[in-house]
Amino acid sequence: AQTVTQSQPEMSVQEAETVTLSCTYDTSESNYYLFWYKQPPSRQMILVIRQEAYKQQNATENRFSVNFQKAAKSFSLKISDSQLGDTAMYFCAFRRDSGTYKYIFGTGTRLKVLA
Amino acid sequence: GAGVSQSPRYKVTKRGQDVALRCDPISGHVSLYWYRQALGQGPEFLTYFNYEAQQDKSGLPNDRFSAERPEGSISTLTIQRTEQRDSAMYRCASSLGVAGSYEQYFGPGTRLTVT
Numbered sequence: 662a663q664t665v666t667q668s669q670p671e672m673s674v675q676e677a678e679t680v681t682l683s684c685t686y687d688t689s690e691s692n693y694y695l696f697w698y699k700q701p702p703s704r705q706m707i708l709v710i711r712q713e714a715y716k717q718q719n720a721t722e723n724r725f726s727v728n729f730q731k732a733a734k735s736f737s738l739k740i741s742d743s744q745l746g747d748t749a750m751y752f753c754a755f756r757r758d759s760g761t762y763k764y765i766f767g768t769g770t771r772l773k774v775l776a
Numbered sequence: 777g778a779g780v781s782q783s784p785r786y787k788v789t790k791r792g793q794d795v796a797l798r799c800d801p802i803s804g805h806v807s808l809y810w811y812r813q814a815l816g817q818g819p820e821f822l823t824y825f826n827y828e829a830q831q832d833k834s835g836l837p838n839d840r841f842s843a844e845r846p847e848g849s850i851s852t853l854t855i856q857r858t859e860q861r862d863s864a865m866y867r868c869a870s871s872l873g874v875a876g877s878y879e880q881y882f883g884p885g886t887r888l889t890v891t
Contacts, residue, residue: 758877
């Protein structure tokens with residue numbers, strides 16, 4: 662069975678600084694997808710970034726980038742130039758590329774950006 | 777276009793009552809997923825459909841929970857004889873295709889409170 666672990670329940674960062682959120686996962690699959698979702702106080706689920714396991718290049722989306730280490734089963738999210746609007750719960754998620762395409766989420770990291 | 781919609785957005789019910797939660801996926805989306813999110817946790821998979829066929833219901837916690845999608849569009853998650861432990865956010869997601877490469881789009885959720 663696949664598992665996703667986020668070991669940082671809460672983090673804070675000063676506005677304009679950089680912060681990295683950690684995520685590790687466990688799977689025996691060779692092909693899969695990894696995601697970071699943002700959940701603001703409205704509790705919407707907003708996709709931040711997605712990584713296909715077969716791609717070696719780390720995904721980037723504007724101020725958001727990942728460090729994907731397949732051998733280490735690590736998938737961290739780096740937020741550059743943090744903004745107050747980045748304050749939210751962040752979930753790391755895993756999805757297989759076969760069978761049931763359900764998401765397996767971690768327990769989340771609550772990020773607070775300080776003015 | 778319109779996103780995934782869910783109704784009601786909030787539901788308060790007394791213990792022992794039955795509730796029905798509705799999900800209206802994005803038009804044309806063939807796959808539909810149900811998740812449950814307890815406060816402070818990540819969403820957990822309940823069940824999913826491809827078209828009208830329920831493909832996997834391994835995440836349903838017990839036989840009080842059931843789901844249907846009779847015409848391959850709108851889906852209903854029903855909880856019979858609700859208990860306080862059923863209180864959570866119930867979220868659905870839909871995707872355009874059945875393969876793992878397709879993105880899942882989340883609805884706003886139904887917050888269920890059982891008193």
